[in-house]
Amino acid sequence: xxxxxxxxxxxxxxxxxxxxxxxxxxxxxxxxxxxxxxxxxxxxxxxxxxxxxxxxxxxxxxxxxxxxxxxxxxxxxxxxxxxxxxxxxxxxxxxxxxxxxxxxxxxxxxxxxxxxxxxxxxxxxxxxxxxxxxxxxxxxxxx
Amino acid sequence: xxxxxxxxxxxxxxxxxxxxxxxxxxxxxxxxxxxxxxxxxxxxxxxxxxxxxxxxxxxxxxxxxxxxxxxxxxxxxxxxxxxxxxxxxxxxxxxxxxxxxxxxxxxxxxxxxxxxxxxxxxxxxxxxxxxxxxxxxxxxxxxxxxxxxxxxxxxxxxxxxxxxxxxxxxxxxxxxxxxxxxxxxxxxxxxxxxxxxxxxxxxxxxxxxxxxxxxxxxxxxxxxxxxxxxxxxxxxxxxxxxxxxxxxxxxxxxxxxxxxxxxxxxxxxxxxxxxxxxxxxxxxxxxxxxxxxxxxxxxxxxxxxxxxxxxxxxxxxxxxxxxxxxxxxxxxxxxxxxxxxxxxxxxxxxxxxxxxxxxxxxxxxxxxxxxxxxxxxxxxxxxxxxxxxxxxxxxxxxxxxxxxxxxxxxxxxxxxxxxxxxxxxxxxxxxxxxxxxxxxxxxxxxxxxxxxxxxxxxxxxxxxxxxxxxxxxxxxxxxxxxxxxxxxxxxxxxxxxxxxxxxxxxxxxxxxxxxxxxxxxxxxxxxxxxxxxxxxxxxxxxxxxxxxxxxxxxxxxxxxxxxxxxxxxxxxxxxxxxxxxxxxxxxxxxxxxxxxxxxxxxxxxxxxxxxxxxxxxxxxxxxxxxxxxxxxxxxxxxxxxxxxxxxxxxxxxxxxxxxxxxxxxxxxxxxxxxxxxxxx
Numbered sequence: 001x002x003x004x005x006x007x008x009x010x011x012x013x014x015x016x017x018x019x020x021x022x023x024x025x026x027x028x029x030x031x032x033x034x035x036x037x038x039x040x041x042x043x044x045x046x047x048x049x050x051x052x053x054x055x056x057x058x059x060x061x062x063x064x065x066x067x068x069x070x071x072x073x074x075x076x077x078x079x080x081x082x083x084x085x086x087x088x089x090x091x092x093x094x095x096x097x098x099x100x101x102x103x104x105x106x107x108x109x110x111x112x113x114x115x116x117x118x119x120x121x122x123x124x125x126x127x128x129x130x131x132x133x134x135x136x137x138x139x140x141x142x143x
Numbered sequence: 144x145x146x147x148x149x150x151x152x153x154x155x156x157x158x159x160x161x162x163x164x165x166x167x168x169x170x171x172x173x174x175x176x177x178x179x180x181x182x183x184x185x186x187x188x189x190x191x192x193x194x195x196x197x198x199x200x201x202x203x204x205x206x207x208x209x210x211x212x213x214x215x216x217x218x219x220x221x222x223x224x225x226x227x228x229x230x231x232x233x234x235x236x237x238x239x240x241x242x243x244x245x246x247x248x249x250x251x252x253x254x255x256x257x258x259x260x261x262x263x264x265x266x267x268x269x270x271x272x273x274x275x276x277x278x279x280x281x282x283x284x285x286x287x288x289x290x291x292x293x294x295x296x297x298x299x300x301x302x303x304x305x306x307x308x309x310x311x312x313x314x315x316x317x318x319x320x321x322x323x324x325x326x327x328x329x330x331x332x333x334x335x336x337x338x339x340x341x342x343x344x345x346x347x348x349x350x351x352x353x354x355x356x357x358x359x360x361x362x363x364x365x366x367x368x369x370x371x372x373x374x375x376x377x378x379x380x381x382x383x384x385x386x387x388x389x390x391x392x393x394x395x396x397x398x399x400x401x402x403x404x405x406x407x408x409x410x411x412x413x414x415x416x417x418x419x420x421x422x423x424x425x426x427x428x429x430x431x432x433x434x435x436x437x438x439x440x441x442x443x444x445x446x447x448x449x450x451x452x453x454x455x456x457x458x459x460x461x462x463x464x465x466x467x468x469x470x471x472x473x474x475x476x477x478x479x480x481x482x483x484x485x486x487x488x489x490x491x492x493x494x495x496x497x498x499x500x501x502x503x504x505x506x507x508x509x510x511x512x513x514x515x516x517x518x519x520x521x522x523x524x525x526x527x528x529x530x531x532x533x534x535x536x537x538x539x540x541x542x543x544x545x546x547x548x549x550x551x552x553x554x555x556x557x558x559x560x561x562x563x564x565x566x567x568x569x570x571x572x573x574x575x576x577x578x579x580x581x582x583x584x585x586x587x588x589x590x591x592x593x594x595x596x597x598x599x600x601x602x603x604x605x606x607x608x609x610x611x612x613x614x615x616x617x618x619x620x621x622x623x624x625x626x627x628x629x630x631x632x633x634x635x636x637x638x639x640x641x642x643x644x645x646x647x648x649x650x651x652x653x654x655x656x657x658x659x660x661x662x663x664x665x666x667x668x669x670x671x672x673x674x675x676x677x678x679x680x681x682x683x684x685x686x687x688x689x690x691x692x693x694x695x696x697x698x699x700x701x702x703x704x705x706x707x708x709x710x711x712x713x714x715x716x717x718x719x720x721x722x723x724x725x726x727x728x729x730x731x732x733x734x735x736x737x738x739x740x741x742x743x744x745x746x747x748x749x750x751x752x753x754x755x756x757x758x759x760x761x762x763x764x765x766x767x768x769x770x771x772x773x774x775x776x777x778x779x780x781x782x783x784x785x786x787x788x789x790x791x792x793x794x795x796x797x798x799x800x801x802x803x804x805x806x807x808x809x810x811x812x813x814x815x816x817x818x819x820x821x822x823x
Contacts, residue, residue: 014307014314014336016717017181021729026174030187033728041733049334050774124176133178133314134307 003078003142006115006126008055010044012136015052017041019128019137023056026116026127036103038113039128056128056137057101057113063093071110078142079115147173151642153575153585154183155246155568157720160575161312165588172569172589180311181718185729189567190592194551194726196564197593206540209557216594216604219561223520224608226544226560227260230518236261237480238516240501243267244523245723248573249598251470252616252623253522254497256602258474259611263482264516266501268528270484274496275430275805279439281494282674284452285664286460287472291421295456298326298417300410302442303352304425305335309715326417328410330355333714333782334775343410349711349780350812351400352429353438353692355407356445358396360388362411363448369415370450377658378447379665380673380688387689399694401777415449419456422446428714431810433695435802440674440690447670453656461654466580466647467630472497483507483516488806489684493676502806505535505798508542517543520605522565522598526555527722527786530796530808531763548601551726554788564595571597574627574638580651582633583644599623677804686804695812698800701762706814708745710761712792713785713810722786737768737790739817740782746772749817756820759783761813763797766790767820781815 020037028035039056059080064072071086072093089108103111116126124130129139148167153160161183164176175186182189199219200211214222230238241257241264243250250267257265280288291299299320306313320327321340329341330352338344347355363369364385374381393404400407414420422442429439451457476482476497484500484507485492491500501507508516519539524547526535539545539558547559556562570591575583591597596604600620606613615626624635632648662668666675671688678688696703718730725731739757751757753772758765759781768783768790776782783792793810800809 014311014717016308016311017730017733018179018184018311018717020733021181021184021718022175022179024729025184025187030191034732035729045774048774049339051336127176130176131179131184133180133311134318 004115004120005059005078005140005142006056006113006129007138007140008058009136009138010053010055012134013051013053014134014136015054016133017052017054018131018133019056020054022127022131023113036105036111038101038103038111040099040101055099055101058099059113059115060098062096062098063102063112066092066096068092075117077115077117077120079117080112081114081117082110082112084109150586150588151583152569152588153573154179154186156182156186156189156724158245158247159310159312160585165569167588170589178312178315181730181733182720182724185724185727186569188727188729189724190569192551192726195592195595196549196552196556196562197595198564199594200562202560206560207557211562216596219563220604220608222561223546223605227518227520228609230543231260234515234517235480237263237482237514239518239520240264240266240483240504240516242501242519242521242524244521244525244528245721246523246568249522249602251474252599252602254474254476255613255616256520256606256611258477259606259613259616260609261477263477263480264499264501265476265497266483266499266504269496269498270501271427271431271528271807271810273426274491274498275436275802275807276424276426276439277496278491278494278805279430279436280443282436282490282676283440283443283447283665283671288424289453289458289460291423292419292456292459292462293320293421294462296320296325296419296421297456298328298414298420300328300330300414300420300422301337301341302330302422302424303428304423305331305333305337305715307336308717309425311717326413328414332711332777332780343406343413345402345406345410346777347400347402348777349709350432350434350438350695350809352432353434353441353690354391354396354399354694355402356438356441357388357391357690357692358393358400358407359411359414359445360441360448361391361396362393362408363415363445364388366412368412369448373450373452374448377663377669379667379669379671379675383689384444384672387691391692414445418449418451419454420449420451421456421458428811430802430805430807431713432812433698433800433802433809434691434693435807436804437687437691437693441692444672444690447672452670453658455655459655461651461657463578464580464653465651466582466649467651468576468582468627469630470627471576481513483513484806486513488804489680490676490686490804491806493679500806502529502801502808503798504529505531505538508538519545521545521547521555521559523549524555525553525722527788527791527793530793530798530800532791532793534798548598551723553722563601564591564593565601566591566595566597570595572624574624574635577644580647581644582628582631582638582647584638584642586642684803695809701814703814706761706816707779708815708817709780710759710792710795710813710815711780711782711811712796714782716784719784719786722788725787735769735771737766737783737787737792738771739768740771740773740776741817742776742778742780743772743774744778746770751817751819757817758820759795759815759817761795761797761815763800764794766792766794770817770819781817785810
């Protein structure tokens with residue numbers, strides 16, 4: 001059993017939005033309107049400088065802990081996934097998410113980063129990790 | 144996965160041409176991978192965009208009404224041939240302009256078509272991008288721009304280049320330089336991810352680059368940090384230059400540029416004293432000023448002054464192994480008839496880039512000077528590139544015939560008589576020249592959408608329809624690709640077998656100091672700090688051979704009380720590339736458009752509010768946008784990205800606010816005011 005972690009180094013992030021966009025490309029129909037990226041854009045500032053960065057789910061599991069229907073679970077590789085059939089759309093998970101990367105689709109069901117688990121099973125990297133030019137988004141295998 | 148094919152495709156959205164691993168299923172692009180920026184990440188929405196042109200079409204009714212009907216390729220070629228040949232017969236070949244926008248791969252073929260037709264008016268988007276930088280370089284060194292030998296440089300001076308956002312895939316190269324301990328000096332009015340990683344950031348007012356470079360030269364000269372023996376042997380006009388440079392002590396340069404005089408000294412000492420040092424220039428920011436060519440000449444002179452020309456780790460013509468090929472930069476433009484732009488910008492032609500200069504295209508069409516223009520054959524022609532684009536759009540109406548080949552149904556297409564569908568880089572092949580004498584092939588991943596065709600096949604189709612003669616193109620597309628590769632010893636078939644790339648069989652090893660035997664291709668045979676070609680036009684056009692500094696703020700006739708802010712348009716954003724990516728839903732959703740970006744102090748000073756609508760007015764026009772605050776921007780400067788049909792910053796630029804040498808518009812330093820719009 002392996003334990004993966006998608007890391008994000010906000011210092012290395014230059015705000016190019018590549019991970020944000022490729023996440024949509026990897027998870028949505030390109031003809032669909034108003035799609036969500038499972039990453040988010042936020043503005044960070046320090047003295048005399050500000051930039052946009054695109055953090056993503058850290059698979060911390062807080063959404064899993066508060067879910068009243070056990071719709072959210074940790075799969076064997078370590079990623080937090082959702083079983084949409086069980087979701088009742090109560091949005092408790094959204095309120096506790098530290099990165100604010102939980103979304104609700106048109107069907108009212110919770111959606112989130114799935115770690116591109118299907119790609120990993122085929123020996124590929126998650127889309128956001130694969131595309132990042134600066135190494136800000138990276139895949140760690142804890143074992 | 145069964146039926147899943149991997150193809151190697153070069154992204155064609157911007158010229159960086161990043162490699163995309165393209166997975167094809169059932170004839171469609173199913174997924175893409177690679178080290179890419181956000182534009183490349185949106186490739187599938189680019190290819191399968193609802194604005195793609197799918198069939199040849201002809202305009203029905205009045206131009207500009209946007210009503211088109213589908214026709215066959217045969218009918219389209221027939222109409223094009225009839226109209227272009229009629230116009231040649233009635234008005235002469237010079238009345239037809241052949242224009243290349245993006246991408247660039249077919250340019251030599253289009254130049255051949257223009258030559259075969261007999262027109263001197265082959266023009267490209269380089270009339271406002273890159274070629275002025277190349278011209279500035281050629282006027283000084285006589286050859287093509289020499290890039291820094293990054294593998295061996297010890298200090299890198301990055302002059303106005305936010306590579307993290309303009310060429311994101313270059314991030315690795317930049318980070319390796321940092322890891323190697325290379326010292327970085329970055330020149331940029333903004334704070335950017337690139338300047339943040341620099342050791343010294345020279346944060347100048349836009350358009351004052353020349354004064355900054357001359358002041359660095361002042362420090363280098365007065366502190367005897369220059370390469371005396373190199374300068375004595377290889378530089379023409381040094382005495383005059385030295386005298387002129389003495390007008391720019393750091394104290395004065397601080398007043399002009401806003402850069403701390405101590406920092407100017409520090410940067411000059413680092414660049415001159417910690418060599419080998421290279422300068423990484425950029426295609427357009429510095430030359431998008433009314434003194435752009437001269438400002439860049441002042442920058443380029445630093446390379447020779449410090450002996451960093453054609454030396455390991457400096458700016459070198461042949462630092463890497465290369466393999467020869469045909470076409471790119473080798474096809475000469477027919478110049479038997481006066482071209483457009485030739486009277487206004489003679490140095491553009493004396494230091495020929497083998498293109499006419501069409502920066503004043505709207506004037507040339509409307510005023511019929513130097514002669515009437517009647518036809519335009521455009522490939523990716525977009526009026527949004529020019530200052531006051533709507534004026535050019537009106538001028539296009541006056542043409543007798545306009546054919547535009549494009550990927551998308553752009554606003555310019557509305558003015559065309561015929562529009563033809565071009566293929567994206569995913570739908571055709573392309574030979575790519577890589578560093579180190581390597582050629583690779585961008586593979587055709589999928590069949591073109593609709594009836595789209597590759598640009599070169601379209602050019603050959605036009606050539607044949609008009610029965611024009613060109614010995615190379617007449618052989619057809621594949622033979623033409625082989626012709627391009629021939630000097631390298633490779634062929635198209637060999638690249639199809641190894642699309643990832645092959646080293647040319649004929650290779651030229653790296654060379655340094657070749658000037659010792661070959662000299663310089665300038666009138667004096669030396670590096671010209673005083674350009675003899677510019678001096679030719681001292682009387683007629685007011686040019687100076689020296690890298691003269693003329694401050695744009697002294698341009699007469701502008702009421703600075705009314706227009707207190709400096710307008711800077713087009714500084715790169717990672718998701719945009721001119722007008723073309725606003726139509727991509729993923730990219731358009733990233734931020735509001737058009738943003739009017741200002742320092743928070745100015746937002747307060749002018750009574751504006753973040754996120755609210757505002758109107759920007761210049762002496763030439765106005766536009767509407769949304770206020771966005773950014774501390775990365777200097778006080779007194781307004782940054783706006785161009786090309787958005789709903790608020791185009793280029794409407795603010797005066798059509799005559801041009802660099803008198805290159806004709807480049809002063810996109811990066813004009814004047815404006817910003818007023819809040821009443822909220823409904």
